[in-house]
Amino acid sequence: MDLLGNIVYGFSVALTPINLLYCFIGVFIGTLVGVLPGIGPMGAMSLLLPMTFHVSPIGAIIMLSGIYYGAMYGGSTTSILINIPGEAASVVTCLDGYQMALQGRAGPALGIAAFGSFIAGTVSIVGLMLVAPLMAEAALKFGPPEYFILMVLGMTLLIYLASGSIPKALMMAVVGIILGIVGIDVTSGAQRFTFGILELNDGIGLVPLVMGLFGISEVLLNVEQSLKREIIKARIGGLLPSRQDWRNSAKPIARGSFIGFFLGILPGGGALISSFVSYAIEKRFSRHPEKFGQGAIEGVAGPESANNSATGGAFIPLLTLGIPSNVVMALLLGALTIYGMQPGPLLIKNHPDLFWGVVTSMYIGNAMLLILNLPLIGLWVQVLKVPYRILFPLILLFCLIGVYSVNYSTTDVLIMIGSGVLGYLMKKFKYEAAPLTLAYVLGPMLEMALRQSLTISNGSFSIFFTRPISAVGAVIAILLIFYPLLPWVGKRSPAMRKGE
Amino acid sequence: MGKADQISSSLWFGLSLLVMYGSYRLGLGILTNPGPGFLPFWCGVILCGLSALVFVQGRLTKRREGGRLLSQLWIGMDWPKPIYVIAALLAYGLTLNYLGFLVSTTLLLIFLFKAIEPETWLRAIVGAVLAVVSSYALFGVWLQVQLPRGFLEKLLF
Numbered sequence: 001m002d003l004l005g006n007i008v009y010g011f012s013v014a015l016t017p018i019n020l021l022y023c024f025i026g027v028f029i030g031t032l033v034g035v036l037p038g039i040g041p042m043g044a045m046s047l048l049l050p051m052t053f054h055v056s057p058i059g060a061i062i063m064l065s066g067i068y069y070g071a072m073y074g075g076s077t078t079s080i081l082i083n084i085p086g087e088a089a090s091v092v093t094c095l096d097g098y099q100m101a102l103q104g105r106a107g108p109a110l111g112i113a114a115f116g117s118f119i120a121g122t123v124s125i126v127g128l129m130l131v132a133p134l135m136a137e138a139a140l141k142f143g144p145p146e147y148f149i150l151m152v153l154g155m156t157l158l159i160y161l162a163s164g165s166i167p168k169a170l171m172m173a174v175v176g177i178i179l180g181i182v183g184i185d186v187t188s189g190a191q192r193f194t195f196g197i198l199e200l201n202d203g204i205g206l207v208p209l210v211m212g213l214f215g216i217s218e219v220l221l222n223v224e225q226s227l228k229r230e231i232i233k234a235r236i237g238g239l240l241p242s243r244q245d246w247r248n249s250a251k252p253i254a255r256g257s258f259i260g261f262f263l264g265i266l267p268g269g270g271a272l273i274s275s276f277v278s279y280a281i282e283k284r285f286s287r288h289p290e291k292f293g294q295g296a297i298e299g300v301a302g303p304e305s306a307n308n309s310a311t312g313g314a315f316i317p318l319l320t321l322g323i324p325s326n327v328v329m330a331l332l333l334g335a336l337t338i339y340g341m342q343p344g345p346l347l348i349k350n351h352p353d354l355f356w357g358v359v360t361s362m363y364i365g366n367a368m369l370l371i372l373n374l375p376l377i378g379l380w381v382q383v384l385k386v387p388y389r390i391l392f393p394l395i396l397l398f399c400l401i402g403v404y405s406v407n408y409s410t411t412d413v414l415i416m417i418g419s420g421v422l423g424y425l426m427k428k429f430k431y432e433a434a435p436l437t438l439a440y441v442l443g444p445m446l447e448m449a450l451r452q453s454l455t456i457s458n459g460s461f462s463i464f465f466t467r468p469i470s471a472v473g474a475v476i477a478i479l480l481i482f483y484p485l486l487p488w489v490g491k492r493s494p495a496m497r498k499g500e
Numbered sequence: 501m502g503k504a505d506q507i508s509s510s511l512w513f514g515l516s517l518l519v520m521y522g523s524y525r526l527g528l529g530i531l532t533n534p535g536p537g538f539l540p541f542w543c544g545v546i547l548c549g550l551s552a553l554v555f556v557q558g559r560l561t562k563r564r565e566g567g568r569l570l571s572q573l574w575i576g577m578d579w580p581k582p583i584y585v586i587a588a589l590l591a592y593g594l595t596l597n598y599l600g601f602l603v604s605t606t607l608l609l610i611f612l613f614k615a616i617e618p619e620t621w622l623r624a625i626v627g628a629v630l631a632v633v634s635s636y637a638l639f640g641v642w643l644q645v646q647l648p649r650g651f652l653e654k655l656l657f
Binding site for chain 2: 051054165167168170171174175177178181185187188190192193216219220221223224225387389390392393394396397398400401404405408410413414417420421424425428429430431446447450451454455458459460
């Protein structure tokens, strides 16, 4: 089937009434969590994951993906209106978006963020359609050593781009691998670190772990401080940007779309990094860099386009190699595995309905988001007024029901609470949960690939350096690991320095 | 983060020793046929080394900054609130099967509405009951999630 035929087939899957409904639910919830500070896309996806077990795998992935890219849209609303990013990738939008709002230009800021996101989302979907099949073709030649090194490289890049201490991020990746291999070893049948608890024989569940680390911990952090929200009082009107606004934003949107897509593909890249890079580039390209931070529309258009485009790019390594490039993709990988699908080079061939259906649903979802975020902006402003003291018990309630409904097990509830406390303390002590989660998901696959590689090579680690693809990956991973561990450069990672 | 890093890295160091011991007992195997303890053992070794590194970094930072107290992580924060929430959640997790979803969740929500930023009793009770009934209707009835009935099972069902 040619590309056009695949796209038509994808639309035939995505446009079924039930999948349209799942797409709408996904983007709606995504916008909602993007708007509400205190619960990010990861928390919302983990919260809804147990609910998706009742629907078809395609509908579930359409909905979960919708939450992810929907949150990117919603995140800009809070950044612009209350100077609090709804999710991490919208941090940089605060700089100029809020200034525009203070100058009475909240409407054009919200408008250009939504239009930029739509255009960039479209570019990244087209890129995904073109690049993913080629990547899947190439990945068919990969063996266990290549997979092992690619997984190590993915984790290393995520660690290298971590926002805090690199040794700490590395520690969390190691802890994630250890947590990932709890349970019965599939090769030897030995029980590993189960401590005689029957429920742990199948391992620590993905749902209780991520709900605890991202949902419960966020609630614990938020209840100890009161979130100050000062919403712009003026009426938000004139959402359509002026001709001058479009002239100023056209190139930033185009650049942001491409930067976001390619950084999204890179393991560890994703929406946050691409929005920072886009902002830096726009400032450098601008004839008036002094206006950045004072309400320059380019400072909203570029990063908002980049963070949206990155979401499309991030799907490529997941759907073609089965390797998640960031923590949200790790959750999707876990979800696909639970649904009995193995992401990898054969996914497009074996499940074309899933691949093309999900990809085209993103296009439909982007169109829905444009409608949700422009004419319905008033609704989201009202949502912002819901006090956190009402919101957090309801978030906890959803977490508790969600985690219980997976296995009908109170052990899972207790694991979630334990993970929540761990996540809370990790945030206090500046340890990041993202490397832990990614390593937890990759841990069992990593171990399998390592064992197979060593068996093939008769116990020699040289196999990772004698095959060209794995050798290149291994050298990059080693450089990335050891360079920051040198004491004089190891204190802070590039992302953190960039953030400053 | 000097003092805090020292404390947290000591805990990770202790965990790494336990992991190494447990993995060694599981069996490391040989390189051509790695055993179930092979990967966790080496993860333990790496964790051990990294936690030692973070401990040393913490010690150096402490000397440079004059030693920040651990309590400074919670300065300006309403620190008892997370403790209340954790305690309430733990009590909920431990009693869910006995009290059942309806009773335990109503009690939990009343506590959360009252304890964190106090609502009036009427608002807390009405809010909790409404949230529990609507979530039971959504999950228990519509999505047919088998929520635990606890002691009410014998009384009502």
